[in-house]
Amino acid sequence: MSKKAKHPTHKAFAFVREIGGVWEYLMKSNGLRVLISPDHSSATVTLNVVYLVGSRNEAVGHTGATHLLEHLMFKGSKKFNKKTGRTIDTLVFGMGGIANATTWFDRTNYFELIPKSRLFELMELEADRMRNALINEVDRASEMIVVRNEFEGYENNPSDPLEKEVWATAFREHPYHHPTIGWKSDVENMSIERLQAFYNEFYHPNNACLTLVGDVEIKEGLDLVEKYFGHIKPSKNKIPVIYTTEPKQEGERRVAVRRNGELPILMMGYKVPSATHKDLYALEVLAFVLGSGRTSRLYRRLVDGGFASALSVSNQAFRDAGLFMLTVTLNAGIALDNVESLVNAELVRLATEQISDEELARVIYQTKVHQASMRDGSYALTRVLTECIASGDWTIAMLYAKNIEKVSKDDVTRVVKEYMKSDALTVGNFIPKK
Amino acid sequence: MNGQEQKMSMIKIATRKTGVKDLVSVMGSIACGKRYWSGNELAPDIMSAMLLSGTKSRDKKSLNDALENASLALSFSIDSDYLHLATTVPKGKEKLFIEIIADILANSVFPKDEFTIIVERTRAGILESSTDPDDVAWRALTRAYFPKGAIQYKLSAEDRLKLLDTLTLQDVIKAYKELVGLSEINIAIAGDVDEKLWHKEINASFSKLPKKTHKFIPNTAIITPEKNSQNINIKDKTSVNAYWATPIIIDVNSREFRAMKCILRILGGDFVSRLMSEVREKRGLTYHVGASVQGITQGDTGLLYIDATFAPSLHHKGIEATEKVLKDLLDKGVKLSELERVKKAIAGSYEVSLATSRGMAGELLNCLELKRPLSYIEEFPKLIASVNMEEIKKLLIKLKPQRFYRVSAGSI
Numbered sequence: 009m010s011k012k013a014k015h016p017t018h019k020a021f022a023f024v025r026e027i028g029g030v031w032e033y034l035m036k037s038n039g040l041r042v043l044i045s046p047d048h049s050s051a052t053v054t055l056n057v058v059y060l061v062g063s064r065n066e067a068v069g070h071t072g073a074t075h076l077l078e079h080l081m082f083k084g085s086k087k088f089n090k091k092t093g094r095t096i097d098t099l100v101f102g103m104g105g106i107a108n109a110t111t112w113f114d115r116t117n118y119f120e121l122i123p124k125s126r127l128f129e130l131m132e133l134e135a136d137r138m139r140n141a142l143i144n145e146v147d148r149a150s151e152m153i154v155v156r157n158e159f160e161g162y163e164n165n166p167s168d169p170l171e172k173e174v175w176a177t178a179f180r181e182h183p184y185h186h187p188t189i190g191w192k193s194d195v196e197n198m199s200i201e202r203l204q205a206f207y208n209e210f211y212h213p214n215n216a217c218l219t220l221v222g223d224v225e226i227k228e229g230l231d232l233v234e235k236y237f238g239h240i241k242p243s244k245n246k247i248p249v250i251y252t253t254e255p256k257q258e259g260e261r262r263v264a265v266r267r268n269g270e271l272p273i274l275m276m277g278y279k280v281p282s283a284t285h286k287d288l289y290a291l292e293v294l295a296f297v298l299g300s301g302r303t304s305r306l307y308r309r310l311v312d313g314g315f316a317s318a319l320s321v322s323n324q325a326f327r328d329a330g331l332f333m334l335t336v337t338l339n340a341g342i343a344l345d346n347v348e349s350l351v352n353a354e355l356v357r358l359a360t361e362q363i364s365d366e367e368l369a370r371v372i373y374q375t376k377v378h379q380a381s382m383r384d385g386s387y388a389l390t391r392v393l394t395e396c397i398a399s400g401d402w403t404i405a406m407l408y409a410k411n412i413e414k415v416s417k418d419d420v421t422r423v424v425k426e427y428m429k430s431d432a433l434t435v436g437n438f439i440p441k442k
Numbered sequence: 443m444n445g446q447e448q449k450m451s452m453i454k455i456a457t458r459k460t461g462v463k464d465l466v467s468v469m470g471s472i473a474c475g476k477r478y479w480s481g482n483e484l485a486p487d488i489m490s491a492m493l494l495s496g497t498k499s500r501d502k503k504s505l506n507d508a509l510e511n512a513s514l515a516l517s518f519s520i521d522s523d524y525l526h527l528a529t530t531v532p533k534g535k536e537k538l539f540i541e542i543i544a545d546i547l548a549n550s551v552f553p554k555d556e557f558t559i560i561v562e563r564t565r566a567g568i569l570e571s572s573t574d575p576d577d578v579a580w581r582a583l584t585r586a587y588f589p590k591g592a593i594q595y596k597l598s599a600e601d602r603l604k605l606l607d608t609l610t611l612q613d614v615i616k617a618y619k620e621l622v623g624l625s626e627i628n629i630a631i632a633g634d635v636d637e638k639l640w641h642k643e644i645n646a647s648f649s650k651l652p653k654k655t656h657k658f659i660p661n662t663a664i665i666t667p668e669k670n671s672q673n674i675n676i677k678d679k680t681s682v683n684a685y686w687a688t689p690i691i692i693d694v695n696s697r698e699f700r701a702m703k704c705i706l707r708i709l710g711g712d713f714v715s716r717l718m719s720e721v722r723e724k725r726g727l728t729y730h731v732g733a734s735v736q737g738i739t740q741g742d743t744g745l746l747y748i749d750a751t752f753a754p755s756l757h758h759k760g761i762e763a764t765e766k767v768l769k770d771l772l773d774k775g776v777k778l779s780e781l782e783r784v785k786k787a788i789a790g791s792y793e794v795s796l797a798t799s800r801g802m803a804g805e806l807l808n809c810l811e812l813k814r815p816l817s818y819i820e821e822f823p824k825l826i827a828s829v830n831m832e833e834i835k836k837l838l839i840k841l842k843p844q845r846f847y848r849v850s851a852g853s854i
Contacts, residue, residue, distance in 0.1 A: 047461060048461070049460060049461015049462070049797075050460070050461060050793075050796070050797040051793070052793065052794055052797045097713055097714045097719075097723070098714050098783075100713075101712050101713035101714050102712070102713075102714045102783060102787055103786065103787060103790050104712075104786060104787035104788060104789060104790025104791040104792075104793075104794070105790055105791065105794045106791075106794055121794055121797075122790070122794065123790055123793055123794065126790075149726070150723075150724075150725070150726030151726060152726070153726040153727065153753070153756070154722055154726050154728065154729050155729070156753065157681060157727075157728055157729040157730075157751060157752065157753055157756075158729040159680075160680035160681035160751075160753055161680075161681045161729055161730070161751050163680040163681070164574070164575060164679050164680055164681050164852075165574075267678045268573060268676070268677040268678035268679075269573055269678075270566075270569035270570055270572060270573060271566055271569055271570050301506075301510045301515065302494065302506040302509075302510065303506050303507055303510045303511075311559075311563070312502075312559065313559075314558070314559045314562055317562075317563045317566035317567060317570075318566075337566065337570070338566075339562050339563065339565070339566045340562070340565060340566055340569055366507075366511070369511070370510060370511050373511070373512075373513055374510070374513045376513075377464075377465060377513040377530065377532045378513075380462070380463060380464045380465050380532070381462070381465060381530060383461075383462055383463065384460075384461075384462040384465070384467075384633070384798050384799050384800070385461075385462075385797045385798035385799075385801070386797065387797075387798070388798070441678075
């Protein structure tokens with residue numbers, strides 16, 4: 009699949025591969041991975057730096073550290089701060105592009121979708137804050153309240169506390185147990201020293217991947233990366249490895265949240281393998297057949313059937329084992345166990361009867377269209393690449409449609425039998441309390 | 443825009459090529475919104491939700507199979523002015539898409555069992571929103587400023603549930619017959635677009651629709667709230683949503699409108715705005731605070747507003763900090779350096795927003811709906827660059843004496 013010929017060479021980088029118009033290089037001096045995908049359809053570019061650190065790298069006492077650190081990364085760096093007159097906020101958010109940072113289980117990313125003319129300034133900033141961020145107590149104290157309000161805002165929606173409970177129940181030992189935003193008391197009490205140590209452990213070029221998508225040539229992009237990131241040394245210490253694996257689940261688990269609310273919510277999460285497992289694509293097809301669009305099986309059964317007002321099904325595959333999640337918001341007066349039985353009946357049917365040719369053809373065609381839409385502007389591809397980088401293989405993004413096309417009806421039946429077992433299931437109920 | 447005009451039958455199409463291959467983004471609007479309807483207020487919503495329930499020639503299953511087999515994730519929504527549609531159309535599926543849309547607009551059927559299901563789904567949505575502090579606060583704000591029955595007046599969850607109980611299938615069918623047809627239709631297509639094909643197929647299919655003419659009357663009436671603020675208590679909510687608003691009438695094609703865009707950006711339009719700098723960055727009181735405007739595009743009285751979220755324990759401090767920023771703006775005005783910054787930022791955001799086919803289609807649709815020439819897209823950066831301090835001062839003088847009524851909702 010990789011093409012070794014015709015790739016632009018650069019003295020500072022080793023060429024790794026090219027797949028689907030995305031070119032991968034490795035900076036020889038410090039191990040920074042670089043993905044470049046030129047697209048000259050508009051004079052904009054998305055710069056994105058993904059650090060392979062997320063809430064997966066946290067433990068009790070400092071849950072939410074990655075996310076709080078993400079906030080603090082906007083407070084200043086050696087070259088960009090109030091004293092130098094060039095602040096990160098003004099540069100990143102003041103120029104009118106789209107810019108932000110996000111944190112999830114396996115990664116933290118900082119991105120800017122900007123007019124190309126401003127690219128060099130953002131490169132300088134991202135390089136500076138990779139090792140020179142100013143992380144201090146004054147900023148932690150005020151930003152902690154901001155993050156706590158973010159936490160409180162999410163909690164206003166009943167599905168948020170329920171989802172936290174489902175993950176915490178499904179994963180007892182692995183750090184996917186705790187939410188990315190952290191437990192509230194950890195967010196409130198985490199020390200600045202812990203955050204600084206976290207930064208020093210994980211924010212290094214050899215634990216990062218820089219992506220450039222948009223109006224930039226490969227050589228031009230590599231020149232800029234070399235200019236701004238070339239002097240940064242790799243980490244002296246080995247990046248800490250997460251070795252905790254979740255033991256096999258040996259029985260169904262149930263959890264409930266009772267709060268003021270109006271509608272019951274059912275969540276069902278089945279343990280599934282990591283995103284790099286061979287069964288990823290069959291599970292994706294299964295999620296599609298069950299819950300994507302008005303033609304999906306559960307939409308027709310539950311929403312068209314008058315049992316539910318909303319439905320989502322997704323194969324939440326990450327770097328480590330994840331959950332195949334079904335979430336159903338019930339109509340008023342509908343019983344949770346009734347809907348759970350209907351979902352189970354559909355899963356039993358899928359384990360015993362093949363999906364139809366029409367269903368498989370629909371998934372394959374829609375996936376192809378989705379793959380084309382990834383090339384609609386520079387941000388769409390960046391977003392998908394970010395999740396695939398985090399899960400351990402960015403090429404999943406570019407080969408997705410081709411791999412979906414290889415899935416057979418038998419594969420779908422097999423993954424239902426293999427993974428949709430009650431012993432691997434965690435059920436969450438939101439029960440409205442008047 | 444003041445006074446009365448007829449929304450005549452006409453089809454306006456705007457297309458633009460963008461860099462994406464093998465698909466286009468389509469956004470459309472039909473001038474048949476709720477302002478043209480005088481019956482049960484929920485009838486247009488249910489009608490819009492039932493537009494994928496089948497037509498005379500396609501039952502619900504075959505309609506949705508046809509759409510999704512062609513990767514057409516079509517959705518409809520209705521607001522005060524327009525029935526909106528949006529989707530992505532893959533190359534080769536253009537004719538099918540246009541034919542289905544025309545069929546839906548001319549030949550929809552409204553089966554009784556489907557009506558019952560969608561009424562229950564709507565009931566669930568209303569119940570869910572009844573404990574959503576953001577929705578509760580915003581609706582209360584509109585009720586404080588606008589007379590009952592005005593297009594801007596948003597009913598409470600309780601009132602909507604009562605209306606839902608009295609709604610009949612006949613109301614929905616009547617809404618479809620009275621509202622939907624060939625009135626002003628705007629269609630914007632951006633991406634890998636075959637311009638000739640789209641024009642030909644749209645004109646061929648849509649011109650057969652039954653003609654509709656709607657009388658358009660903007661609503662400028664407001665009422666003066668008796669108090670300055672209102673707190674609404676909702677149990678078990680971890681965050682309070684607060685809105686401050688003042689009424690505003692502004693021509694969206696005027697220089698004054700562009701001055702307002704600059705003021706809103708300075709006040710609360712991005713992360714380095716005054717509100718974000720003071721209330722979030724400096725004082726750490728909120729995750730979100732911003733400023734925007736709503737409901738002004740058709741000549742109605744709209745609302746210029748600030749919205750924010752606070753922990754219940756910081757609600758009072760948050761209000762104080764937010765109101766101080768607002769007062770400073772109205773009392774002391776803006777600095778030239780701030781204006782220069784936001785002019786560049788607005789132009790930059792605009793450029794970036796056009797970099798996807800969906801963003802471009804959205805802006806083309808704006809041009810059609812707001813009667814702007816399509817050259818506006820190229821001219822916008824220059825138009826924004828020409829905003830001057832005098833225009834900013836003039837608008838701030840206009841806003842200064844006005845009251846900003848506040849509504850907060852949550853576990854206060």
